[in-house]
Amino acid sequence: KNTWFLYVYIFIATASLPLLCLPTCWLLRAQYPLLGTIRNVVLEFIPDNRIVTTLPTTCFALEAVIGEHDYQHNRVNQWTNLVLEQCLSQLTKLWKPFKYIVTCIILQKNGAGLQTASSCFWDNTSDGSCVERWENKSMYCIVTVFGVAI
Amino acid sequence: MEEYNSGDEVVFNADDVNISVKECIEGVIGGTDYNQSKVNQWTAGIVEHSLTHLVKQGRPFKYIVNCTIMQKSGAGLHTANSCYWDTATDGSCTVRWENRTMYCVVGVFAVAL
Numbered sequence A: 001k002n003t004w005f006l007y008v009y010i011f012i013a014t015a016s017l018p019l020l021c022l023p024t025c026w027l028l029r030a031q032y033p034l035l036g037t038i039r040n041v042v043l044e045f046i047p048d049n050r051i052v053t054t055l056p057t058t059c060f061a062l063e064a065v066i067g068e069h070d071y072q073h074n075r076v077n078q079w080t081n082l083v084l085e086q087c088l089s090q091l092t093k094l095w096k097p098f099k100y101i102v103t104c105i106i107l108q109k110n111g112a113g114l115q116t117a118s119s120c121f122w123d124n125t126s127d128g129s130c131v132e133r134w135e136n137k138s139m140y141c142i143v144t145v146f147g148v149a150i
Numbered sequence B: 001m002e003e004y005n006s007g008d009e010v011v012f013n014a015d016d017v018n019i020s021v022k023e024c025i026e027g028v029i030g031g032t033d034y035n036q037s038k039v040n041q042w043t044a045g046i047v048e049h050s051l052t053h054l055v056k057q058g059r060p061f062k063y064i065v066n067c068t069i070m071q072k073s074g075a076g077l078h079t080a081n082s083c084y085w086d087t088a089t090d091g092s093c094t095v096r097w098e099n100r101t102m103y104c105v106v107g108v109f110a111v112a113l
Helices: A002-015 A017-029 A033-037 A057-066 A076-092 B014-029 B039-056
Strands: A041-045 A051-055 A098-108 A114-121 A128-135 A139-149 B061-071 B077-084 B091-098 B102-112
Touching: A076 A098, A076 A139, A076 B077, A098 A114, A098 B061, A098 B102, A114 A139, A114 B039, A139 B061, B014 B039, B014 B091, B014 B102, B039 B061, B039 B102, B061 B077, B077 B091, B077 B102
Parallel strands: none
Antiparallel strands: A041 A051, A098 A139, A098 B077, A114 B061, A128 A139, B061 B102, B091 B102
């Protein structure tokens, strides 16, 4: 019975997080005008706790790092590193019992075809992943986050 | 729960994985040209075969296999990954492969149980 109360408490505490994220989105919207067009990333963890966290993390990271830039070969290395660093630091700040793997792909827009796929051998009840796609007029960016429960 | 090989060290062996993933890639797309209608099948085939191979080894790991195929047309492509895990027991391996018409990048991540 105590465990049940604990689960309800965690659910209520974390369900309010998305509401806190929304005003932050609006504040940053003035600074990053394209933010409104980017979907939020939703990560679902541990189904029986039903912790659903809306994470505008990747949106902020992408917009802040590469928002208005055109594809530049000599800077793309720096950009991917910054995006990864920011995503991972925001994920670790959640203090969830997870190991994280974040991958970032930046592709120049010139008509080339690109296909990505991933397959995972893990515990379906506790582990999960999500993908965020973003683009501007000269490049595509795909960020994938995998979370593996400890 | 399946039984794992007893007595094996819980350390990710990147060299073996490199070789087996290269063989999987060759088996699926070796000798073919980039084909928009088939690329979906290819990526799925590569990740599936690689994962099956890895699981058959019976090591106590969770695996994530990621495959990217890009047509060669002069576009710039940059992939990177970052991991927050136990560096003593977990590991990753990236395999790059190309032919005349496409690039293929496969990333394998192993997280110890």
